[in-house]
Amino acid sequence: MTKADLVEQVADAVGPRVTKKNCGLVVDAFLDAVNDALARGDNIEIRGFGTFKARHRKARVARNPRTGEAVPVPPRVAPVFKPSSHFSSRVDRGSGVFRARGAR
Known part of the structure; x- marks a missing residue:
């Protein structure tokens, strides 16, 4: 699913009450808020859905699989998503799309 599919x-x-353009603005605002919070080092917890976190990865030495040469990998911050148990069980059961409370 692409972002355009999500907006659609x-x-x-939500029906005709909100235009597709406004839905796109809401999706963009949500993604920007998640990005900004993770950049600050904050976690975002959405109950029943999951938690977005910024995980600090240490510097390490990796190997080039083709040559075997050691390659230094610098430290970095990686975004991580951990689904809630409710979300995971819905996906596992194949019960369809996650629906937030109050959504039709």
């Missing part, structure tokens, strides 16, 4: 699905879910 959200627009379909």
Whole structure:
């Protein structure tokens, strides 16, 4: 699913009350808020969905699989998503799309 597909699905879910353009703005604002919070080192917890975190990775030495040469990998901060148990069990059961409370 692309971001455009997500915007279309959200627009379909809320009906004619909100335009597709406004749904796109909401999706963009949500993604920007997640990005900004992770850049600050904050976690984002959405109950029933999951938690976004910024995980600090240590510097390490990796190997080039083709040559066997040691390659230094610098430290970095990686975004991580940990799904909630509710979300994971819905996906595992194949029960369809996650629906937030109050969504139709």
